[in-house]
């Protein structure tokens with residue numbers, strides 16, 4: 422059941438890539454369970470990151486996760502609450518979990534947002550393109566970190 426859902430979700434997300442031009446996968450430097458270096462040279466924008474996380478076209482995070490989004494009526498319950506997860510993950514750990522969650526759980530239903538090799542059922546048009554660009558990943562990480570600050574205070 423879950424794998425069917427994941428396949429459907431992946432298909433939908435990959436189709437939405439039609440609007441995301443030029444995204445090129447870059448080499449990531451893994452260190453243990455983390456990606457310490459940002460994927461881009463310009464800093465992430467938390468406001469854009471929030472839009473990506475809540476978006477039903479790009480991030481799709483709320484199909485599975487819940488989080489601090491009072492305006493979003495339908496949120497997922499297949500994954501941990503994002504607002505809780507940020508409490509125990511560093512910036513580098515968050516980045517790594519969005520880039521390639523299959524490294525942590527090979528059977529995960531969460532898509533690898535920044536991996537382009539070893540994926541199944543990718544339309545030829547989208548081969549070699551990550552689901553989110555490096556800048557979008559950095560925006561999402563910046564947003565998640567902004568939640569962390571609110572949680573800690």
Ligand code: HEC
Nearest residue numbers: 430480481482485499500501506518522526529530531532
């Ligand atoms: C298809 C469902 C699905 C989608 C879509 C999804 N996730 Fe996940 N995510 C999961 C599941 C399930 C887990 C729990 C670990 C596992 O099974 O891999 C997880 C784990 C995580 C974790 C680690 C949580 C922890 O406490 O260790 C983070 C951070 C995360 N997701 C962020 C995101 C973000 C940000 C997005 C959107 C860009 C997203 N996820 C989209 C299903 C999803």
